[in-house]
Amino acid sequence: MKVIGKPRRRVDGWAKVTGRTRFADDIVLPRMLHMKLLRSPLPHAEIEAIDVSRAEKLAGVQLVLTGKDFPVTFGIMPVSQDEYPLASDRVRFVGDPVAAVIARDEQTCTEALDLIEVKYRPLKTIATPEEALATTEPRIHEYGPHGNIHRLQAHEFGDVEEALGSSDYVFEDVFFYEGNTHLAIEQQAAVAALEDAGGLVLYSSTQNPHYLHRELARVLQMPASRIRVVATPNGGGFGGRCDPANHEMVVAKAALALGRPVKICLSREEVFYVHRGRHPVLMKFRTGVTKDGRLTGIHLQTLLDGGAYGSHGAASTFYTGVLTPTTYELPRFKFEACRTFTNKPPCGPKRGHGTPQPRFGQEVQLDKIAEKLGLDPAEMRLRIAVKPNSLTANWLRIGSAGLAECIRQVVERSGWKEKFRKLPEGRGVGLACSAYMCGAGLPIYWNKMPHSGVQLLADRSGQVTALCGATEIGQGSDDVLAAMVAEVLGIGAEDVRVLTGDTGLTPVDLGSYSSRVTVMMGNAAIQAAEALKARIAEAASEQFQVAPNRLEFANGRVFLAADASKGMAFREAIELAEAKFGTLGSVGSYRPPDPPGRYKGAGAGPSPAYSYTACVVEVEVDRATGWIAVPKIWIAHDIGRVINPVLARGQVVGSVYMGLAEALMEEQVFRRLPPKLSNALVHKFPSLLEYKSPTSLDMPEVETVFVEDPDPNCPFGAKEVGQGPLLPVPPALANAIYDAVGVRIDELPITPDKVLRALEKKAKGEEPRVGPEHFPAVPYPEPVVVPPPWEGGDGNAVKGAGPKVKVPA
Amino acid sequence: MMRLPWFEFRAPSSVAEAARILAAEGPDAMPIAGGTDLLPNMKRRHQTPRTLVSLRRIESLKKVSNGAGLTLGAGLTLTEVIHEPKAQPYGALRQAAAQVATVHLRNMGTLGGNLCLDTRCTYYNQNYEWRKAIDFCLKKDGGICWVATASKRCVAMSSTDCAPALIAIGAKAKLVSATDERELALESLYNNDGIEYLKRRPDEILTEIRLPPAAGWRSTYWKLRRRGAFDFPVLGVAAAARFAKDGTVEEARIALGAVASRPFLVPKAAEALVGKKLTDDVIAEAATLAASRAKPMDNADLDLYWRKQVAADFVGYALRELRGDDMRGTRLRIARQIL
Numbered sequence A: 001m002k003v004i005g006k007p008r009r010r011v012d013g014w015a016k017v018t019g020r021t022r023f024a025d026d027i028v029l030p031r032m033l034h035m036k037l038l039r040s041p042l043p044h045a046e047i048e049a050i051d052v053s054r055a056e057k058l059a060g061v062q063l064v065l066t067g068k069d070f071p072v073t074f075g076i077m078p079v080s081q082d083e084y085p086l087a088s089d090r091v092r093f094v095g096d097p098v099a100a101v102i103a104r105d106e107q108t109c110t111e112a113l114d115l116i117e118v119k120y121r122p123l124k125t126i127a128t129p130e131e132a133l134a135t136t137e138p139r140i141h142e143y144g145p146h147g148n149i150h151r152l153q154a155h156e157f158g159d160v161e162e163a164l165g166s167s168d169y170v171f172e173d174v175f176f177y178e179g180n181t182h183l184a185i186e187q188q189a190a191v192a193a194l195e196d197a198g199g200l201v202l203y204s205s206t207q208n209p210h211y212l213h214r215e216l217a218r219v220l221q222m223p224a225s226r227i228r229v230v231a232t233p234n235g236g237g238f239g240g241r242c243d244p245a246n247h248e249m250v251v252a253k254a255a256l257a258l259g260r261p262v263k264i265c266l267s268r269e270e271v272f273y274v275h276r277g278r279h280p281v282l283m284k285f286r287t288g289v290t291k292d293g294r295l296t297g298i299h300l301q302t303l304l305d306g307g308a309y310g311s312h313g314a315a316s317t318f319y320t321g322v323l324t325p326t327t328y329e330l331p332r333f334k335f336e337a338c339r340t341f342t343n344k345p346p347c348g349p350k351r352g353h354g355t356p357q358p359r360f361g362q363e364v365q366l367d368k369i370a371e372k373l374g375l376d377p378a379e380m381r382l383r384i385a386v387k388p389n390s391l392t393a394n395w396l397r398i399g400s401a402g403l404a405e406c407i408r409q410v411v412e413r414s415g416w417k418e419k420f421r422k423l424p425e426g427r428g429v430g431l432a433c434s435a436y437m438c439g440a441g442l443p444i445y446w447n448k449m450p451h452s453g454v455q456l457l458a459d460r461s462g463q464v465t466a467l468c469g470a471t472e473i474g475q476g477s478d479d480v481l482a483a484m485v486a487e488v489l490g491i492g493a494e495d496v497r498v499l500t501g502d503t504g505l506t507p508v509d510l511g512s513y514s515s516r517v518t519v520m521m522g523n524a525a526i527q528a529a530e531a532l533k534a535r536i537a538e539a540a541s542e543q544f545q546v547a548p549n550r551l552e553f554a555n556g557r558v559f560l561a562a563d564a565s566k567g568m569a570f571r572e573a574i575e576l577a578e579a580k581f582g583t584l585g586s587v588g589s590y591r592p593p594d595p596p597g598r599y600k601g602a603g604a605g606p607s608p609a610y611s612y613t614a615c616v617v618e619v620e621v622d623r624a625t626g627w628i629a630v631p632k633i634w635i636a637h638d639i640g641r642v643i644n645p646v647l648a649r650g651q652v653v654g655s656v657y658m659g660l661a662e663a664l665m666e667e668q669v670f671r672r673l674p675p676k677l678s679n680a681l682v683h684k685f686p687s688l689l690e691y692k693s694p695t696s697l698d699m700p701e702v703e704t705v706f707v708e709d710p711d712p713n714c715p716f717g718a719k720e721v722g723q724g725p726l727l728p729v730p731p732a733l734a735n736a737i738y739d740a741v742g743v744r745i746d747e748l749p750i751t752p753d754k755v756l757r758a759l760e761k762k763a764k765g766e767e768p769r770v771g772p773e774h775f776p777a778v779p780y781p782e783p784v785v786v787p788p789p790w791e792g793g794d795g796n797a798v799k800g801a802g803p804k805v806k807v808p809a
Numbered sequence B: 001m002m003r004l005p006w007f008e009f010r011a012p013s014s015v016a017e018a019a020r021i022l023a024a025e026g027p028d029a030m031p032i033a034g035g036t037d038l039l040p041n042m043k044r045r046h047q048t049p050r051t052l053v054s055l056r057r058i059e060s061l062k063k064v065s066n067g068a069g070l071t072l073g074a075g076l077t078l079t080e081v082i083h084e085p086k087a088q089p090y091g092a093l094r095q096a097a098a099q100v101a102t103v104h105l106r107n108m109g110t111l112g113g114n115l116c117l118d119t120r121c122t123y124y125n126q127n128y129e130w131r132k133a134i135d136f137c138l139k140k141d142g143g144i145c146w147v148a149t150a151s152k153r154c155v156a157m158s159s160t161d162c163a164p165a166l167i168a169i170g171a172k173a174k175l176v177s178a179t180d181e182r183e184l185a186l187e188s189l190y191n192n193d194g195i196e197y198l199k200r201r202p203d204e205i206l207t208e209i210r211l212p213p214a215a216g217w218r219s220t221y222w223k224l225r226r227r228g229a230f231d232f233p234v235l236g237v238a239a240a241a242r243f244a245k246d247g248t249v250e251e252a253r254i255a256l257g258a259v260a261s262r263p264f265l266v267p268k269a270a271e272a273l274v275g276k277k278l279t280d281d282v283i284a285e286a287a288t289l290a291a292s293r294a295k296p297m298d299n300a301d302l303d304l305y306w307r308k309q310v311a312a313d314f315v316g317y318a319l320r321e322l323r324g325d326d327m328r329g330t331r332l333r334i335a336r337q338i339l
């Protein structure tokens, strides 16, 4: 292969480093106005009255919008369309948008916001999942099973109680993973304008222009065909721009109302309020094992703090469990989950979407299991690593699976055997693994259409243009698109012009989420490129009077495979094809295979392929202070095939960075004031300075290894690399801390004060552990019962078609 | 944060002229040096001065001169201070300045601005809307101190790195106004009050910092913060000592920062060193004495009790470094850089 696998400068790299890339905030249009949102200062309240008259009169103000201008709700999931662009009668968290001012400049907007008077009637504030479970009234939303529960679900694949009962050991552990946010450096911005023909165009830093397009049509009550959404290049996404956002709806409405372009740039604080980040998850693992370290069954319970709206929550809830059986052989699995509403910014998808939390619990618990059984944790994992081409207990189809090789690589390179339990006091190593999906098997709204489409244009100038709805969020999807097309057509990646993320011009792609783009867009791109190639080959082969399949495409030429001297430039071949067939173009599309599971809920978890990762973290812990330093991390990722090593490595190192940040520092946490004096519930520090994330000085050396085991479902065998490598980092760190000083920190982030507290407990002879003490009673429904494949099932449920709700007394 | 509020901008070229403007405009005018503290604060509406009097054009504020000791102009940037050859003997100052914020901020931020830095608190260093959502606080626009609701005094924290270092070194500060000038020990520039944290009058300009001769002295600064850059201190320990040839301490000063509304000396701890060699026991005793004065509040990063707990360890690091121990490994783990 000429392009695939070769280290290359990314196709959009030059524009980015020279400042030519136009992010949403760089867009300036003639007669453009600016917009700012007024946000609720109260965590939970009814809006009794809004008076905008003074704001409207301020010089320079063009328009003030409020909830009454937006009768229609929206939401990314069809099951939770619970957001208003502007709140009309209720605010649900500090930061919920209430009104918008459109004026000649931002300063005027800000001044006008201060002139809007809102009368609120405060309601009881619900701050935690425990409070949500205990509070039936008031309800933050009028939907959901009951009270302040948003989602409840339960699935059982085989009789787990029986499996645990006949195990040699049963381990029971409770873990907590704190919520955190995406922290993309670019703050979201959007510009809306009318196009010449009168339709609406919205330029926005969105990851999912297609879903946004649908939601805009719904909210504005306009045909989608009159709306065009252009996803501008994103300065980072990580899931933070997957949801359609209030400001996008409002800025669009404002542009329509005024007939002038309108722009909004969110402040950093507002980005913290838009959030949709990692759910705080409390989880309980009950795991049965045999003496030699084989898993017999896992009973997993999770409790999610969802924040004030549904967002992706229905999916997030599933993801706190469904991928648990994808790393190791697991005969039986029971999974119960609950998502609660609280008066905080809504949680949603962040890199790894719902899965890093249970991975942390599972991988730390495995470390405890290995220790108890006297096994080396690497050896134990090697023995139980999931087998390629298998089905899991919950009916996920595993294709290629390079986990064992990943483990061997990090064990070898880190010197694991010489280090584990052998380093001097205060130093330690920890290992953890993970699996992740390469694209969700199902779209967010039910349909049978392709998940990704690619269209190619080629003409006599020799140029090839690739159009696709996929969105460049910094991850390099434009580069992947160019590389795939270039490889097939035998030209350079830089010879392919890419045009992406524009619902007015490009074929639909569902968006940059769930690690789906390389696989789905890539398969579509190959199909389109092969179709174009076939036409070119047919025309060119006439010149040489050979069958088209005797031609080869490489190095910008089309030539006889048997005799490279007989050939022509790629451009000449296109001329021939254009002469023979007329205007040239081709399309390709991709839809993932139907999942084998057929029970209710089987839609979450299936994927065309799964990536695998193993990671070793080395730490130094100061016994006197609990201070933690991380000198080095080794990580091996089963990527199927590397498309561009430069980008792939960037994704791994970036994932390690983010995983380490979540493990050591990041927390999206809230402050309550003394209840007698105030019912405020505010984000503790919505600022880049005080929301701590490691700096380059805090980042350890990372040694990255790629394991290439091409997956037949994937383009050139390439699996995902954007999310999976994050997942093993937090548990590997926790396990390393145990190796270093013998204490278990069963919650994230792991901070020096927690380590010191655990060391003090250890010194006193108490259990050397800091973490959640108990898991509350959650009214999980009767489970959907599905026999695993090896117990005679056919993928259908045999009991409990769907979640029925038990209302607590 | 919001955009900056409107203000008038003046850029005089002499101290006298700047002092005249400040006197004429009254407390509605504020000096601005690098602006790295004041401008973000203005964007949060902590201060909304009608007039900003820039000090950046005043050449005399950038002077470095030898005399009995060293005089540093308040207008020197922190980067200039770090690289000033004459300042090298004052280890604590260099280490403190080098740990302020980030390279970019040190290139803009000045020594004077650092010493006059506003106090900080997690209920205060928030944007306007956030503060509105908690009905503001004692330090600005509100009536209650949310850190200590019974407190009549604002407990916002002194967060300057250079002040404790310079206090341990024994520095003096010179203040100049349109009508007079005065010099005072740097420690007495500060009040233990989160609002009235400086004894500087609004019409006074801090022009110079005078350091005593360094001969025979060693000094060091240790900073506790979460990360290797950006973060303000949540504990600063500065220690300076003059040693006899045999290693006996003849004179010493230990100063703490970021554990009260002002940086301050702990004479008891310093006295515990005098006349002794810095054995592990001596260090431990002084560290305990110094740490007992650290009264961190729940208004900054990291767990409050833990911050209190490790204060003695940090004093120990400083004293061991003064003793001559090789502390580079510890420094690298704590500061994420060798200083």
Ligand SMILES: Cc1cc2nc3c(=O)[nH]c(=O)nc-3n(C[C@H](O)[C@H](O)[C@H](O)COP(=O)(O)OP(=O)(O)OC[C@H]3O[C@@H](n4cnc5c(N)ncnc54)[C@H](O)[C@@H]3O)c2cc1C
Pocket (backbone or CB within 6 Å): A689, B030, B031, B032, B033, B034, B035, B036, B037, B038, B039, B040, B055, B074, B075, B078, B099, B100, B101, B102, B105, B108, B109, B110, B111, B112, B113, B114, B115, B116, B117, B118, B159, B160, B161, B162, B204, B205, B206, B207, B230, B231, B232, B233
């Ligand atoms: C992200 C970030 C991180 C930071 N981290 C740190 C840190 O770790 N440690 C730390 O100490 N600081 C930190 N700072 C604060 C600041 O950058 C430094 O303290 C800097 O030295 C301030 O100097 P300046 O010249 O920019 O001050 P300015 O912002 O110009 O002024 C600060 C205050 O001092 C007054 N002032 C300035 N000069 C004089 C003078 N000559 N006479 C009288 N009054 C004067 C001003 O009126 C104002 O009230 C940080 C700032 C930011 C934004």
